[in-house]
Amino acid sequence: MNLSNILNKIAETLKKSDKQTEKQRKIVEAAISAFAEKGYSNTSTAEIAKMAGVAEGTIFKHFGTKENLLLSIIIPFIKDFSPQMADEIFEEVMKDENLTFEKVLRNLLENRINFILDNREIFMVFIKEMVYKEELRNELLPHVINEVSKRLTRVIETFQKRGELIDKPVSEIAKFLGTSLAGFFISRFVVLNVPAVSEEEMEEFIQFILNGIGQSSSH
Amino acid sequence: MNLSNILNKIAETLKKSDKQTEKQRKIVEAAISAFAEKGYSNTSTAEIAKMAGVAEGTIFKHFGTKENLLLSIIIPFIKDFSPQMADEIFEEVMKDENLTFEKVLRNLLENRINFILDNREIFMVFIKEMVYKEELRNELLPHVINEVSKRLTRVIETFQKRGELIDKPVSEIAKFLGTSLAGFFISRFVVLNVPAVSEEEMEEFIQFILNGIGQSSSH
Amino acid sequence: MNLSNILNKIAETLKKSDKQTEKQRKIVEAAISAFAEKGYSNTSTAEIAKMAGVAEGTIFKHFGTKENLLLSIIIPFIKDFSPQMADEIFEEVMKDENLTFEKVLRNLLENRINFILDNREIFMVFIKEMVYKEELRNELLPHVINEVSKRLTRVIETFQKRGELIDKPVSEIAKFLGTSLAGFFISRFVVLNVPAVSEEEMEEFIQFILNGIGQSSSH
Amino acid sequence: MNLSNILNKIAETLKKSDKQTEKQRKIVEAAISAFAEKGYSNTSTAEIAKMAGVAEGTIFKHFGTKENLLLSIIIPFIKDFSPQMADEIFEEVMKDENLTFEKVLRNLLENRINFILDNREIFMVFIKEMVYKEELRNELLPHVINEVSKRLTRVIETFQKRGELIDKPVSEIAKFLGTSLAGFFISRFVVLNVPAVSEEEMEEFIQFILNGIGQSSSH
DNA sequence: GATGAATGAGATTTCATTCAT
DNA sequence: CATGAATGAAATCTCATTCAT
Numbered sequence: 001m002n003l004s005n006i007l008n009k010i011a012e013t014l015k016k017s018d019k020q021t022e023k024q025r026k027i028v029e030a031a032i033s034a035f036a037e038k039g040y041s042n043t044s045t046a047e048i049a050k051m052a053g054v055a056e057g058t059i060f061k062h063f064g065t066k067e068n069l070l071l072s073i074i075i076p077f078i079k080d081f082s083p084q085m086a087d088e089i090f091e092e093v094m095k096d097e098n099l100t101f102e103k104v105l106r107n108l109l110e111n112r113i114n115f116i117l118d119n120r121e122i123f124m125v126f127i128k129e130m131v132y133k134e135e136l137r138n139e140l141l142p143h144v145i146n147e148v149s150k151r152l153t154r155v156i157e158t159f160q161k162r163g164e165l166i167d168k169p170v171s172e173i174a175k176f177l178g179t180s181l182a183g184f185f186i187s188r189f190v191v192l193n194v195p196a197v198s199e200e201e202m203e204e205f206i207q208f209i210l211n212g213i214g215q216s217s218s219h
Numbered sequence: 220m221n222l223s224n225i226l227n228k229i230a231e232t233l234k235k236s237d238k239q240t241e242k243q244r245k246i247v248e249a250a251i252s253a254f255a256e257k258g259y260s261n262t263s264t265a266e267i268a269k270m271a272g273v274a275e276g277t278i279f280k281h282f283g284t285k286e287n288l289l290l291s292i293i294i295p296f297i298k299d300f301s302p303q304m305a306d307e308i309f310e311e312v313m314k315d316e317n318l319t320f321e322k323v324l325r326n327l328l329e330n331r332i333n334f335i336l337d338n339r340e341i342f343m344v345f346i347k348e349m350v351y352k353e354e355l356r357n358e359l360l361p362h363v364i365n366e367v368s369k370r371l372t373r374v375i376e377t378f379q380k381r382g383e384l385i386d387k388p389v390s391e392i393a394k395f396l397g398t399s400l401a402g403f404f405i406s407r408f409v410v411l412n413v414p415a416v417s418e419e420e421m422e423e424f425i426q427f428i429l430n431g432i433g434q435s436s437s438h
Numbered sequence: 439m440n441l442s443n444i445l446n447k448i449a450e451t452l453k454k455s456d457k458q459t460e461k462q463r464k465i466v467e468a469a470i471s472a473f474a475e476k477g478y479s480n481t482s483t484a485e486i487a488k489m490a491g492v493a494e495g496t497i498f499k500h501f502g503t504k505e506n507l508l509l510s511i512i513i514p515f516i517k518d519f520s521p522q523m524a525d526e527i528f529e530e531v532m533k534d535e536n537l538t539f540e541k542v543l544r545n546l547l548e549n550r551i552n553f554i555l556d557n558r559e560i561f562m563v564f565i566k567e568m569v570y571k572e573e574l575r576n577e578l579l580p581h582v583i584n585e586v587s588k589r590l591t592r593v594i595e596t597f598q599k600r601g602e603l604i605d606k607p608v609s610e611i612a613k614f615l616g617t618s619l620a621g622f623f624i625s626r627f628v629v630l631n632v633p634a635v636s637e638e639e640m641e642e643f644i645q646f647i648l649n650g651i652g653q654s655s656s657h
Numbered sequence: 658m659n660l661s662n663i664l665n666k667i668a669e670t671l672k673k674s675d676k677q678t679e680k681q682r683k684i685v686e687a688a689i690s691a692f693a694e695k696g697y698s699n700t701s702t703a704e705i706a707k708m709a710g711v712a713e714g715t716i717f718k719h720f721g722t723k724e725n726l727l728l729s730i731i732i733p734f735i736k737d738f739s740p741q742m743a744d745e746i747f748e749e750v751m752k753d754e755n756l757t758f759e760k761v762l763r764n765l766l767e768n769r770i771n772f773i774l775d776n777r778e779i780f781m782v783f784i785k786e787m788v789y790k791e792e793l794r795n796e797l798l799p800h801v802i803n804e805v806s807k808r809l810t811r812v813i814e815t816f817q818k819r820g821e822l823i824d825k826p827v828s829e830i831a832k833f834l835g836t837s838l839a840g841f842f843i844s845r846f847v848v849l850n851v852p853a854v855s856e857e858e859m860e861e862f863i864q865f866i867l868n869g870i871g872q873s874s875s876h
Numbered sequence: 877g878a879t880g881a882a883t884g885a886g887a888t889t890t891c892a893t894t895c896a897t
Numbered sequence: 898c899a900t901g902a903a904t905g906a907a908a909t910c911t912c913a914t915t916c917a918t
Contacts, residue, residue, distance in 0.1 A: 023878080039351045041260035044912060055879040057915080062877095066913060131409060132258045132351050141410070176427070182410075183402025190350060191360070191401075208395070211430030240902065263887060274904045279889060281902090459881065477789045479698030482908060493883045498910060500881090569788050569847060570696045579848070614865070621840025628788060629798070629839075642833070649868030680899080701891060712900040714894080719898095723892060 026052040036121035082147035101164040245271040255340035301366035464490040474559035520585035683709040693778035739804035758821040
């Protein structure tokens with residue numbers, strides 16, 4: 001299964017998603033919860049059916065395979081995660097000349113933290129399967145990295161021009177920023193499984209990033 | 220199964236390890252390789268047996284259960300990971316008054332990078348299962364965090380006294396350092412799966428840490 | 439697993455029994471026949487599946503474990519064995535003042551012999567596993583003894599008052615009657631495996647019991 | 658495997674039994690204890706080896722197969738059980754014209770109760786496997802019944818001639834006596850698992866037998 | 877659409893037995 | 898004699914998937 005197959009599956013999934021039945025919704029909810037807790041491989045379709053209050057056959061009527069059920073959860077999440085992440089923010093950046101990198105970073109963090117808190121279990125499913133299954137990692141990771149770095153690159157270029165970021169290759173700064181953000185999200189929401197991130201902790205992290213790649217614009 | 224049960228298993232494992240057979244060794248090797256690539260849940264004991272060139276029964280003769288085979292891989296790794304991590308380094312720190320935090324950090328990083336490169340697949344197995352299985356995460360994570368933070372705390376306290384680290388609560392600095400290091404190792408060796416870490420990348424990371432928590436001792 | 443667990447299993451078993459499938463019935467039949475002949479431990483689920491003309495998975499779909507299949511056979515039998523044994527008979531005893539102990543004993547014997555002949559194989563399974571597995575013996579025996587002796591006690595007390603039974607402690611007479619009956623059933627239907635019990639043999643046994651604990655009411 | 662094969666095995670067993678090693682003895686002891694508790698089918702040779710403190714291979718060096726180990730336990734027991742049972746007693750009966758049937762029965766019971774108490778676990782193994790395995794039951798039961806009834810017949814004939822037993826066919830009396838005794842032993846020592854039999858209980862049983870088949874010699 | 881009984885391929889596990897040392 | 902590592906056949910059990918209703 002290659003990326004284009006996956007994209008076909010996305011298409012399928014989305015086509016069906018308008019007419020999503022009550023039962024379909026319950027299946028997805030149950031699957032998310034179970035996959036987040038025990039991982040895809042350790043969850044049986046029988047369990048999901050029981051949790052969702054449907055017959056096992058119903059899952060296969062709607063999703064065809066267990067694998068497809070997983071993708072129906074992960075792919076919309078991926079598609080939502082990066083686009084929303086920066087498009088709106090970038091609009092603002094371009095509009096408002098007085099917006100500093102620090103403010104943008106804070107917006108971005110707040111925005112993504114809220115997004116993940118709203119989709120906490122799906123995020124866990126996504127990260128777990130990404131880390132766990134070589135196959136999925138090879139297929140999804142490049143796509144995610146690509147999408148995220150496209151957006152980060154635009155932001156970095158803009159602020160580098162405004163003299164707010166250090167004068168290193170954009171790709172390097174993007175990598176630093178990307179792995180730092182990923183590390184922050186994964187450690188808090190998947191490994192440590194915290195219920196929320198305090199203002200304080202967020203500020204520390206922001207300062208930490210600024211120390212790493214920022215420079216006072218007066219230079 | 221709680222932590223003391225696991226520690227018992229460590230004991231058992233270690234007891235048996237003197238008389239380790241050639242076949243036992245091959246089983247463990249095959250298991251590490253397979254678990255690292257496809258994850259524990261997606262690897263069958265039949266595959267492992269085939270790869271190791273032994274009968275399937277042999278695996279169960281020696282390890283009892285598949286789960287136990289996993290623990291026989293992970294637990295010695297955990298026990299080696301944190302102790303060796305800083306004990307020797309700490310000796311040096313105490314002996315040599317001229318050793319800077321930067322140098323210690325560099326030593327530590329080099330040392331642990333080499334350790335992980337030497338045990339790359341086991342590290343992958345460890346991280347994957349930690350992230351994947353709630354049960355294992357709840358049992359092992361506290362132990363690992365505790366061991367690591369004990370060691371980091373001693374180092375941080377020492378350099379804080381020498382004025383090389385910012386004046387924040389030790390626990391906070393330890394958390395920052397711990398999650399940064401973990402993020403660095405996991406992103407490089409598990410997610411991106413790089414073959415090595417360049418001097419340059421390491422230096423950047425060190426600077427990044429120093430910007431975050433260091434301060435010039437002249438202050 | 440204790441008695442209350444077993445009783446839960448009874449409940450489950452009975453709940454499911456309305457919607458019993460054709461295949462489920464065939465599995466139970468095959469299992470009874472095989473267990474009766476060769477014993478539970480010497481019968482594989484593969485054999486049962488073959489005999490029942492179903493896939494092996496079907497057994498586990500319905501009964502979960504092989505052990506549970508055994509209990510699904512034994513427990514309803516136990517529940518039927520003692521209740522029906524004397525409740526109806528006791529009714530008659532109370533109604534008809536002219537009914538002698540001898541007649542009641544004959545009724546009881548005939549009734550239970552027919553019950554066992556109707557459930558011959560299940561009786562064999564029950565006795566074999568009771569004798570064979572310590573665990574089952576410890577769990578089921580007290581329950582069976584208790585149920586049987588409750589019923590015997592009522593009958594004995596009634597006829598002792600009417601002067602037809604010797605003047606010994608009821609519990610002693612109950613024990614004698616219980617072990618004699620059990621010995622009679624087990625020796626004939628399990629060990630000697632006779633196809634039927636002749637009128638003559640039954641009469642001998644009755645006389646034998648009467649000689650042991652009866653006395654002419656004229657005393 | 659038919660009876661003559663078994664007898665060959667007896668021969669083998671007995672041949673080896675002179676030179677019984679310490680280890681052999683321990684194996685047999687462990688096997689008896691385990692078979693008595695959990696049954697032959699539920700006991701693994703690995704367990705026996707562990708309990709006996711020997712290597713698993715040692716069991717097979719001495720006994721060839723697990724089945725053979727079982728027979729090495731059961732067959733000497735069978736051979737001891739019936740012969741000793743009545744031969745000596747019968748001698749006395751013939752010598753002493755004043756010995757009553759009641760006294761002989763009491764001697765016999767005491768003698769066999771003590772024999773079983775001395776070999777309690779082996780008796781359990783014997784009964785369990787006799788009841789459990791159709792194959793064994795078909796092979797051993799006729800032999801045991803034959804041996805026992807030969808001896809009982811001689812006693813019964815003698816006392817019938819002396820007018821102490823009812824005037825029914827010897828075979829019938831033998832069957833009654835045999836099943837009563839078997840029922841007594843099995844219910845007490847296997848099912849109820851009592852530690853001892855009181856004088857009182859024994860006397861009751863004797864009276865019960867006498868009521869069933871005895872008659873006052875004055876007739 | 878929905879059900880849930882049935883399947884069969886494959887996973888884990890057990891275990892009597894063999895054999896080189 | 899004794900060991901215990903190794904085996905492989907068979908046992909129990911799991912589970913995604915199909916299909917008749």
